[in-house]
Amino acid sequence: MKKVLFSLLIMLPFILQAQTSSISTFEISGQLIDKAENETVPYATIKVTTKSEPGKAVKMLATDEKGNFVIHLKASGSYVVDFNSVGKVNIKKTVDLTTEKPKVNLGKIDMPDDTKALGEVTVTAQKQLVKVEIDKLVYSIEDDPEAKTSTTLEMFRKVPMLTVDGEDKIQLKGKSNFKILVNGKPSNMLSNNPSDVLKSMPANSVKSVEVITDPGAKYDAEGVDGIINIITNRNSLDGYTGTIRASASTPGSFGAGGYISMKAGKFGLTGNYNFNGYKSPTTNNYSMRESFIDPENHFLEQTGKNKNKGNHQYATAEASYEIDSLNLLSASFNYFFGNAKNTSYTSVGMYNELRDSVFAYDQQTTSKNDYGGSNLNVDYQRSTKTPNELLTVSYRFSHDPNNSSGISEITPILNYSPRKQNSINDAGTTEHTGQVDYALPIKKVHYIEVGLKYINRASRSKTDLYLYDYATDEWNTLLDNGDKFKHLQHIYSGYSGYAYKGKKFGAKAGLRFEGTTVRVKYEEKPDQDFGTSYFDLIPSASGSYMISQSQTLTGGYNMRIMRPGIWALNPYVNNTDPRNVSFGNPDLDSEKSHRFNLGYSNYSGKYSVNTSVSYSFLNNGIQRYTYVEDGVAYSTYGNIGKRKELSLSLYANWNATSKLRLMMNTFGSYVDLKANNDSGLKNSGVTGGVFANGQYTFPYNIRANVGGGVYSPWIQLQGQGSTNYFYFLGLSKDFLKKKQLTVSLNASNPFTKYINYTNTTSDVNFHQYSKSQYTSRRFTVSVSYRFGELKEQIKKAKRGITNDDTQQSGNSGGGNSGGGGQ
Missing domain, CATH: 2.60.40.10 (Immunoglobulins)
Incomplete structure (x- = not known):
């Protein structure tokens, strides 16, 4: 029955088109x-x-x-x-x-x-909606009439190579390992929760979206699969405009926020604030681990349930002052803060190889996590009478805390001692960055850019561990397990790049150098302090050939490096679950990858096609791995990954009529993954997925949006995940004379209450299977209202700082062009 309903949802636009197609007079x-x-x-x-x-x-x-x-x-x-x-x-x-x-x-x-x-293209009176350049694709949102009544996230669905699924998860060519920047500057908000931020950003505040698949020398040599750069309108009209919004979703989420932009004389200000809360119902989980080399602690079974709740809030502010026609001072501030609380109940049983009970206990754990980030950017821009000649001096400060705590209590059932433990970890990263960029166009077809950059990055972690004494009813500090760790980095870099843009042919080439000194300090164990330094030269090259005004061939090569983030370096031992212990590795090195890319694009008013094939490899990839000792599974990180990948992606969009639009995004990869040590770990196979979406406009301007996707398991060094799927249906309509009020109704997986995800992890010594349950059904009501009127525009610096050289967890993003960081 569910398959039939799912098929009907996907076919709904075609049925409606056939039955309700009207002829314009x-x-x-x-x-x-x-x-x-x-x-x-x-x-x-x-x-x-x-x-x-x-x-x-x-x-x-x-x-x-x-x-x-x-x-x-x-x-x-x-x-x-x-x-x-x-x-x-x-x-x-x-x-x-x-x-x-x-x-x-x-x-x-x-x-x-x-x-x-x-x-x-830039010299014509009006721009194409889609433009392919040497190293990127640009979608002009300001030239799309739909932008006046849409959010930025909704407009992302129209951008080639980008997909937004039913859970509002953003992907670039089927992958989530990308960066999102705003005007070439990183944003902590967009690194942590891009979908929520983009849902609150009105599309009429955005000029264009750039999808950069071949980052050049001016970008940090960070090994991502691509960059999304959001260029906001550089001019806000004199006066003010804004949007307020609110939403509520089942089973327990809610949100509210607002956006405002104003200008008075030479001073302009833009601000955005949003708050979201959530509360998830109780879900079940199960895991079983078999240790092949331990006949006594042979089988471990864990059955449990958990629930969580939390909230997050984020805000942005941008201000600019036009000193005169050639000098501009601008500043921006980004803030994000969230907290989460998770409560779990687990029953644990250990058995020998004959299935006799060895021990058993129940465990209750309550954990809390405070996370977030803030950054301040200041840019001074000096332009000349030569168009696009720019000198930019920038400074950036950022602070990203990540604190966690957990109380775990064990109640023995068989052959086990009671234990109550409280662990507290205070961690975070602070950065200071200075940068200078200079760009010079020569005879309208040549472009030279150079720049210098310095980053002072300090990551810290402080761990306190307490054990409850049942006899004295007191908490005792475990000094041996306490740890104070600092990871200090000084990164200096420079780049030079050249670009040629002719009528048919375009090319870019650049060289970047990056030097890094690293020092690791243990406050309570100074004998373990160590330091190192390394230097890298990173070349890049890309080119394009315009077959016709609609068809373009592109190609490129990039060498990228990825520095480990604090969550991978942090040596804090998380033993809240005494049978599954995790910790970071402060000895990690940066990973280096090489990528070759070839693409073909064909864009017209009726249809759009973008396809690309790429090959990448790296020999010292940062991988999370697990090993078992004495019935305990230990998980950490190491530079043990040797990876080769051949990928193919295809994006297709068809504007069937003025009312119906169909889109598909599909990708596939063959991955060969091996460990470069003596562990013998290896895995290979094909992974991929497909996303399809249909949008139809009914009479009275009621918009319908249906779609879904299926993704195969990712290839992992140790094991494999499960296939996942989703589907969704949405309706929206604008009200009032100027369409200031928008109401939307959305359903995600309406016929599937829960989705189970499985994962296997194994090596020659053990095999582990786990299954987790997630609440998938969600119904959402959203309301937004726009107000105000503008008459003149706010300028902002065209370049700024981009720090995209560290690993990020989760769905992260960013890019840099109209902002041009390094």
Whole structure:
């Protein structure tokens, strides 16, 4: 039954299209040609406005591959049709539609070459919605009329190579190992909870979204699969505008927030604040481990249940001051803070190889985690009379705390002693960064950039462990287990890059150097202090060839490095569960990877296709691994991964009609993974997934969104996870005269209350199986209201600091172009 309902959801847009398709009363058609070249003009941008409101687009589309176009309009009137194409003369036509003459065919319209054009999209009167450059793809959100009534997360669904699933999880070419930046600057909020932040960011505050698949020399040599750079509108109109929003979801989530932008004279300010809370119901879990080399502690079974709750809040503020036409001072502040509480109840039993009981106990654990981050960015930008020549001086301060505590109590059942333990870990990272960038265009087709950067990064961890004494009713400190750890890094880097952008061919090449000195200090064990230093040269190169105005070939090579994060370095021993102990490894080195990429893009008004193939390898990857001793599983990290991967991705979008849009994003990889030590660990196989989405607009501007996806297990060094799937359905509508009020209803996995995820971990000495249950069914109601009016724009620095050189856990993201950090 569930499969039938799921199939009906996926097919709903097609059924609705077949049954409710309506014919527009008014129509303008024709064909764009170049008489001199005796050819058609494909994929030109068409903008339709009314004579009474020339600044407001009522329709935007593109010609097809043969230059043909058909514009459907809802009312009669006098319209201005603006045709634009790269390197062509801009053409405008005035068309009057009446009830007596509802359809007008403009015939063949000549669009000759513009001899004054510079051969770049940026010099034309209006931009294509999708633009492929040498190392990135750009989607122009400000030129999409839907941006006026959408959130940034909703617009992400229209960006090639990006997918947003039913759980609002963002993926780039099917992978979650990416960075998200705003105007070229990192944001702690977007590193921790990108989906929630983007849902609260109105799309009309965003200029464009850049998907950078081949990061150049100006970026930190961080080994991610790509970068997403959100360029916000550099000008907010004089006055103010804002949005307030609220949402509630089953089984127990809620949120509220607001956004405001204002400008007075040369001073501008933008702010955003959001709060979200959640409470999850009790779910079940089970695990079984068999130790092949221990006949006494042979089988370990754990059955339990847990529940959790928490909240997080985040805020941003940006301010700028135009000293004069050539000097700009800007600053931004980002803040994120969250806390989580988890309560678990577990029954533990150990058995020998004959299945006789060795010991048994019940355990109750309550853990708390406070996490977050804040950063302050200050940029001074000096421009000249030469367009795009910029000198930028930047400073960034960031502080990211990550504190945890847990009380665990064991109640013995058989052959075990009672134990009550309280562990407290205070950890975090503080950074100071200084940077200088200089960019110089030469003769409009050449571009040179250089820069220097310094990072002072200090990570710390302090652990206190207490054991309860039942006889004295007191907590006693376990001094031997206490630990104070500091990890200090001084990173200095510089880069130089060159770019050429011709009419058909473009190329980029660069070289980056990075030097790092590392010192690790143990306050209570100074004899274990150590330090090291290393130096890397990181080359990069990419190129593009425009086959036609809609088709582009791209290729590139990158060498990337990844420094371990504090969560992998932290030596804190988490033995809250005495049968499953975890700790970090302060001896970790940076991993180095090499990646080759080849891509093909074809974008038109009706359809969009992007496909790429890539090959990557690394020999010292940071891997989490587990080993078993005396019936206890120990998990930590090491530079033991030797990985080779061949990947293929395909993105396809079809605007079937003005009301129906279908999209698919699929990817697949063959992975060969081995341990570079004598453990004998290895694994290989194919992994991949597919995401499909359909969007349909009903009468009365009611928008429907349905879709789903299936993903196969990831290839891991020790074991394998389970296949997962999701599906969703959503409806939304705008209200009031200017569509300021938006109400949406969404259902995620409406026919599936729980989803079970399994995982296996093994080596030659043990095999472990675990199953966890998650609440998957969710219904959400969201309301947002926009207010205010703007009349002039706020400037901000075009470049800033990007620190993307460390590993991040979870769904992270970022990039840097219109912000150009290093």
